[in-house]
Amino acid sequence: MKMTPSLIVGGSVAIFASVLYIAVLLPWSTTTREPSDIFRWRTPLEERGRQLYVNNNCSVCHSQFVRPIDWGLGAERIAQAGDYIDERPHLLGTQRTGPDLSQAGGEHPDDWHLAHFINPRYVRPESLMPNWEFLGMENIEALIAYVQSLGFKMADYRMERQRYWKEKAIEAYEAGTDANVAWLHEMVPEPWRNLPNPYGTTEAGLKRGQRIYQSFCIGCHGPIGDGMGPAAPYLYPPPLNFTTLKGRGVSGGILYYYIMNGITGTAMPYFKRELESEKIWDVGNYVATHFIGETDAGQPPKGIEASYEPPPGEYPYGVSRLGANER
Amino acid sequence: MKFEFLKEEPHGTTKAFFLSSAVWMVLGTTFGFIGAIQLVAPELLANIPWIVFSRIRPMHTNAVIFGFVGSGLIGCAHYLVYTLLRSPLYSEKIGKLTVWMWNLAVVLGTLTLSWGYSQTREYAEWIWPIDILVLATLALMFYNLFQTARRRQEKLLYVSVWYVFAGLVFTFFIYFFGNAVWNPATGSITGMPDGILAWFYGHGVVGLFLTPLAVAIAYYVIPIACRAPLYSHTLSLLGFWSILMIYTHIGAHHILQAPTPTWLKVIAITGSIAMLLPVSAVLVNLWLTMRGRVANMHATIGGKFVFAGILWYLLTCLQGPLQSLPSIQKVTHFNNWVVAHAHMGVLGFSGVIALGGIYFILPRITGRSLHSEFLAEMQYWLVLLGMAGFFTVLTAAGLIQGHGWLQGETVYRMLPQIHIYMVLRLAIGVLIVSGAILGLYNIFMTLYGSRGKEGLS
Numbered sequence: 001m002k003m004t005p006s007l008i009v010g011g012s013v014a015i016f017a018s019v020l021y022i023a024v025l026l027p028w029s030t031t032t033r034e035p036s037d038i039f040r041w042r043t044p045l046e047e048r049g050r051q052l053y054v055n056n057n058c059s060v061c062h063s064q065f066v067r068p069i070d071w072g073l074g075a076e077r078i079a080q081a082g083d084y085i086d087e088r089p090h091l092l093g094t095q096r097t098g099p100d101l102s103q104a105g106g107e108h109p110d111d112w113h114l115a116h117f118i119n120p121r122y123v124r125p126e127s128l129m130p131n132w133e134f135l136g137m138e139n140i141e142a143l144i145a146y147v148q149s150l151g152f153k154m155a156d157y158r159m160e161r162q163r164y165w166k167e168k169a170i171e172a173y174e175a176g177t178d179a180n181v182a183w184l185h186e187m188v189p190e191p192w193r194n195l196p197n198p199y200g201t202t203e204a205g206l207k208r209g210q211r212i213y214q215s216f217c218i219g220c221h222g223p224i225g226d227g228m229g230p231a232a233p234y235l236y237p238p239p240l241n242f243t244t245l246k247g248r249g250v251s252g253g254i255l256y257y258y259i260m261n262g263i264t265g266t267a268m269p270y271f272k273r274e275l276e277s278e279k280i281w282d283v284g285n286y287v288a289t290h291f292i293g294e295t296d297a298g299q300p301p302k303g304i305e306a307s308y309e310p311p312p313g314e315y316p317y318g319v320s321r322l323g324a325n326e327r
Numbered sequence: 328m329k330f331e332f333l334k335e336e337p338h339g340t341t342k343a344f345f346l347s348s349a350v351w352m353v354l355g356t357t358f359g360f361i362g363a364i365q366l367v368a369p370e371l372l373a374n375i376p377w378i379v380f381s382r383i384r385p386m387h388t389n390a391v392i393f394g395f396v397g398s399g400l401i402g403c404a405h406y407l408v409y410t411l412l413r414s415p416l417y418s419e420k421i422g423k424l425t426v427w428m429w430n431l432a433v434v435l436g437t438l439t440l441s442w443g444y445s446q447t448r449e450y451a452e453w454i455w456p457i458d459i460l461v462l463a464t465l466a467l468m469f470y471n472l473f474q475t476a477r478r479r480q481e482k483l484l485y486v487s488v489w490y491v492f493a494g495l496v497f498t499f500f501i502y503f504f505g506n507a508v509w510n511p512a513t514g515s516i517t518g519m520p521d522g523i524l525a526w527f528y529g530h531g532v533v534g535l536f537l538t539p540l541a542v543a544i545a546y547y548v549i550p551i552a553c554r555a556p557l558y559s560h561t562l563s564l565l566g567f568w569s570i571l572m573i574y575t576h577i578g579a580h581h582i583l584q585a586p587t588p589t590w591l592k593v594i595a596i597t598g599s600i601a602m603l604l605p606v607s608a609v610l611v612n613l614w615l616t617m618r619g620r621v622a623n624m625h626a627t628i629g630g631k632f633v634f635a636g637i638l639w640y641l642l643t644c645l646q647g648p649l650q651s652l653p654s655i656q657k658v659t660h661f662n663n664w665v666v667a668h669a670h671m672g673v674l675g676f677s678g679v680i681a682l683g684g685i686y687f688i689l690p691r692i693t694g695r696s697l698h699s700e701f702l703a704e705m706q707y708w709l710v711l712l713g714m715a716g717f718f719t720v721l722t723a724a725g726l727i728q729g730h731g732w733l734q735g736e737t738v739y740r741m742l743p744q745i746h747i748y749m750v751l752r753l754a755i756g757v758l759i760v761s762g763a764i765l766g767l768y769n770i771f772m773t774l775y776g777s778r779g780k781e782g783l784s
Contacts, residue, residue, distance in 0.1 A: 001564055003484045003489055003564075004484065005473060005476045005477070005484070005492060008484070008488075008489050008492045008493055008496075009473075009492055009493075009496055011493075011568070011571075012492070012493045012496040012497055012571060013496060013500070015568075015571045015572055015575065016496070016497060016500050016501070016571075016575065019572070019575040019576055020500075020504060020527075022576065022594070023523070023527055023575065023576050023578065023579065023591070023594065024504070024520075024523060024524050024527050026591075027519075027520060027523050027587075027588050027591050028516070028520040028523070028524070030588065031518065031519050031520050031523075031588065033518070053447075054445065054446070054447045055443045055444060055445050055447070056379070056381050056382060056443055056445070057381040057382060057384065057385055057440075057445050057447050057452065058381055059447055060380075060381050060384045060385070060449075061380075061381065063661060065584070065585045065586070067584040067585075068584075069584075069657055069733065070732075071732070071735040071736075071737070072732075072735075072737040072738065073737065073738075079585060079586050080586050081518070081519045081586040083586075084518045084519050084522075084586070085517070085518045086517070086518070087517065087518055087519075087521065088513050088515055088516070088517045088518075088521060089446060089447055089448050089513055089514065089515030089521055089525070090448070090515065090518070090519070090521040090522040090525060091447070092522045092582060092585050093661075094449065094581060094661065094665065095661055095662070095665070095666075096661040096662065096728075096732075096738050097366070097738070097742075098738060099737065099738045099739065100738075119373075120369075121369070121370070124739060126739065126742050126743055127369070127739065127742070128365070128366055128369050128380075128742055129369065130365065130369060130373065130379045130380050130381065131369075131370075131373045131374050132379075133374055134374045134375075134376045134379075135376075215743070273737055274737050274739060274740055
């Protein structure tokens with residue numbers, strides 16, 4: 001084959017054209033333009049937020065498609081081509097230094113997002129996300145509106161739920177501590193309310209609980225559990241002050257239930273995706289012993305004791321009887 | 328001395344591209360370093376808008392692709408074309424103009440990204456006016472080199488020349504379509520097809536801009552450095568036409584787990600595996616040219632860099648097809664594994680070959696030896712150690728993330744697990760940034776310093 005400039009240029013153009021046809025034009029002309037069942041159009045404010053997301057390249061850390069193998073945020077619905085009919089440019093993303101956002105709308109209320117955009121570590125202490133305070137309040141509001149729209153109709157449904165429970169939570173908070181605690185207890189299903197923490201207090205368990213507390217809780221509830229973490233000024237109702245809860249019958253079950261499921265409407269997220277059973281009991285007991293000042297850990301009814309539990313005795317060598325004695 | 332904007336001098340265009348490449352290597356790696364700091368200590372540089380992580384990351388990738396590696400390879404490409412065709416560059420004035428335009432594009436691209444103007448699709452982040460400037464520069468470069476080819480004294484076109492022209496043609500068209508320049512406001516089309524187009528571009532801009540030019544340099548440097556004829560013309564032909572046909576098809580392997588049409592995924596995966604064909608054709612050809620003469624390759628610093636570059640090419644091109652398999656992507660997608668792979672392709676392979684080309688050609692166009700062989704050796708080891716370290720650390724971090732996610736851990740839970748790897752990566756970044764600084768000093772002094780020894784050693 002005799003290689004000449006025109007052969008090289010002509011051949012390259014011919015190859016490029018045929019590949020463009022196969023790899024771009026064919027999929028372009030055959031991909032669905034039908035909206036999926038969850039699709040809706042964005043509002044002008046959400047569009048403005050999306051433009052900020054585009055201009056600041058948020059997609060270098062956040063993907064926007066859920067895969068069949070995914071767990072975690074938004075993994076309730078696997079992505080469909082019809083979800084993307086209004087994406088221009090596409091924001092599929094190639095990295096997850098932060099979570100996938102395709103179903104982020106309505107996972108948290110707006111005030112959580114405000115604190116998170118001001119400084120992500122206020123609510124997520126180990127986050128690597130940059131602070132976005134410099135964008136200014138107006139832009140942050142647009143970004144929040146966009147994030148809350150992710151997931152389209154599914155997000156709208158979640159947002160409606162956030163608004164409904166926020167109203168209830170504010171009403172309870174404004175009625176005073178007694179009423180608020182009573183309301184919170186009432187919202188926990190009966191069997192959980194009467195359930196003590198099944199594991200006894202040990203030094204190791206408290207250490208693990210403290211580590212979890214620092215990774216997940218400290219930004220709102222603060223290092224001494226008084227609800228005065230750095231996120232607190234942005235949140236309403238404010239984070240619960242654990243130090244006022246002594247003698248109010250906060251069982252291990254109640255703590256577990258709220259850590260697991262969160263309090264929708266408030267900034268308290270659910271942690272069941274990030275923490276497994278033992279971690280939740282541990283952090284619950286850490287809060288109970290260190291901040292509330294009483295614990296029901298290891299109290300009956302216990303059923304069959306877990307095989308690894310140390311014998312009852314003097315803490316830290318065995319299971320503490322602190323809770324039992326104080327009752 | 329009066330500064331002349333389009334000064335005509337022998338090899339002026341090549342020299343100016345080399346200097347640009349050295350400057351952008353310092354800036355581009357520094358941007359990467361600033362980004363790496365933020366993955367270790369996100370509060371250290373908090374609330375400085377123009378270097379916030381998500382802006383500095385595309386500043387880094389684009390400055391490195393177009394500024395550092397792009398300029399270096401283009402500078403070499405100019406030299407290869409007029410040397411191999413035995414004809415002076417058609418116009419040094421146009422050449423100098425393209426140097427300025429190219430640099431202006433990278434400067435404006437960097438600044439606009441830093442100010443928060445972006446079209447956000449990877450490596451297509453630069454906004455429309457800059458896209459037009461890039462396209463105009465590529466067209467002008469092509470015109471200049473094509474006119475050189477028309478006036479050539481040498482009738483036979485050596486394989487390096489094929490790659491340069493094909494690379495320029497492909498880069499122009501893939502940049503044009505990939506940036507959707509007919510849609511100035513968004514630089515994109517709509518929906519899933521935009522994802523497909525964007526990855527047709529994102530994959531191709533590395534594979535059809537950097538790869539052909541780097542391979543052109545390897546084809547040029549290796550026979551000269553080894554003092555041996557090229558092993559096979561047939562393998563050259565096979566490698567050349569097959570890479571153009573296969574590489575172009577496979578961009579969709581970046582979105583295998585998204586709702587991409589299944590038939591396109593099949594094309595992307597089979598094509599990715601088929602990439603072993605062009606790669607082995609090129610590497611076998613170069614390897615057999617070097618057989619028994621690898622010591623000759625290592626007699627000059629330029630040859631050393633090129634040899635290291637094609638080793639990284641081999642590794643990249645073994646890993647690439649492997650990670651296009653869905654069963655492997657299940658673990659590797661979305662995490663630092665891919666970042667390791669990208670560094671191997673752009674820094675390890677094409678970046679190292681660009682440096683090799685620069686150091687190989689510099690003594691030939693200045694008529695004197697490098698300002699300092701020692702500094703070039705230092706840079707060689709800093710870049711190679713840095714690259715190997717990056718690859719190891721980022722691959723490890725990626726596997727940890729990927730397996731954690733697959734077991735149901737959330738992204739947030741895995742961040743503390745990779746912290747130490749981000750610290751190591753930052754430390755290793757020091758090697759690469761210092762290598763870049765040594766390179767800039769050495770290249771600048773070779774071109775303009777008074778200390779250079781006369782005569783080609």
